[in-house]
């Protein structure tokens with residue numbers, strides 16, 4: 314079949330205005346991977362049926378596809394190459410319904426997290442998941458990557474938020490199972506195969522998502538702790554508190570917090586961060602009015618008396634709260650100050666945080682004394698985001714650094730891949746650190762669902 318005929322068939326599948334080629338694609342933001350738009354042809358289907366029609370054309374011609382949402386993924390899962398077809402979720406952007414009593418949202422895969430948060434807020438509800446890329450990340454992309462974020466320690470990761478899915482399989486069938494209830498025992502729970510599959514098993518087109526009661530306003534403190542062990546004790550105090558309700562607990566090691574605050578030029582915080590404390594913790598609680606705020610202050614005071622924290626500042630205004638959170642969420646400040654770093658996203662059991670960071674730093678220094686470890690993350694989950702950098706290209710050290718980061722994690726019950734996914738970035742790490750039996754079963758599942766290997770090939774599992 315000629316290329317012109319192939320494009321014409323794609324246009325017949327989604328409408329001629331919904332096939333984008335190089336001239337229009339190059340005007341778009343490629344997002345967080347240079348190769349996201351390398352395929353140079355994209356389709357924008359408006360329904361599961363249109364996705365199925367696209368897959369039929371592609372399967373016939375054995376052309377592979379890459380689904381894309383907000384292109385905020387950090388593991389290279391949305392990267393593409395010339396000759397592939399991108400499936401954009403932009404037109405799958407309808408909020409079909411929000412059921413305030415049942416606390417369920419029924420949404421298209423292209424709905425952005427921020428849009429769903431705003432729609433749920435009108436009903437006093439929330440999707441129970443939040444991340445800094447909320448303005449661009451889509452529900453479909455978050456399902457495909459099993460996103461986590463800063464509320465996961467309370468409400469679970471995306472896997473725990475999804476009640477039902479509509480997925481178009483590479484064999485063009487539409488699997489629609491949009492349950493609106495939590496308890497479903499109907500044999501194998503197939504939705505979990507697609508959640509976290511990074512577009513390798515099907516295209517998510519619609520989902521039912523569990524909603525939580527929206528927290529009231531928040532009160533926020535930044536606490537300085539001697540080390541992670543004390544930070545974990547602080548976390549535990551707030552988790553057990555009967556007078557305050559914990560919303561978020563984020564951890565930053567000292568060099569990360571100082572570099573970020575100084576890049577953001579928040580002088581009040583920079584002064585606070587100038588201490589010998591090893592780590593800083595953002596504690597966000599539900600603001601229960603005057604009484605609640607007093608209880609928050611009392612809990613912080615008790616934590617200071619118990620030695621869990623050395624010092625703390627409480628945000629006195631939205632601006633101050635914003636500054637505290639910005640220091641944590643503007644993780645790119647490390648890249649700006651020390652470019653060419655290597656990024657990692659791992660999970661470490663809470664009791665092992667100090668040991669892990671201490672040993673990691675020692676191993677990294679042994680590789681090259683110019684290297685630094687910048688660490689921060691979601692304390693409640695032991696989810697660390699690491700940047701290892703010398704401020705110059707260090708590609709030749711990638712293997713050694715990766716071993717230093719990953720070795721021993723499995724033995725302590727941690728994970729080499731916490732919340733960003735495997736994509737292309739962690740292909741070799743997955744095969745090196747995951748049990749061969751698990752990898753073999755994953756390959757069997759991939760072959761069974763996608764016999765032609767047209768769904769996002771080379772992601773999660775190497776070709």
Ligand SMILES: Cc1cc2nc3c(=O)[nH]c(=O)nc-3n(C[C@H](O)[C@H](O)[C@H](O)COP(=O)(O)OP(=O)(O)OC[C@H]3O[C@@H](n4cnc5c(N)ncnc54)[C@H](O)[C@@H]3O)c2cc1C
Nearest residue numbers: 382383384385386390451453454455457460461462512517
């Ligand atoms: C500033 C910043 C902060 C972040 N913070 C967090 C965080 O706290 N927690 C966290 O978990 N992640 C975080 N991320 C990573 C990212 O936002 C998430 O991985 C998010 O889930 C990706 O959604 P997306 O719509 O951008 O997906 P994309 O980047 O477009 O795609 C990601 C993967 O999903 C697949 N995919 C996308 N849409 C579909 C679909 N409809 N059907 C099937 N497959 C699909 C793609 O093929 C690709 O493999 C952050 C990213 C940034 C830039």
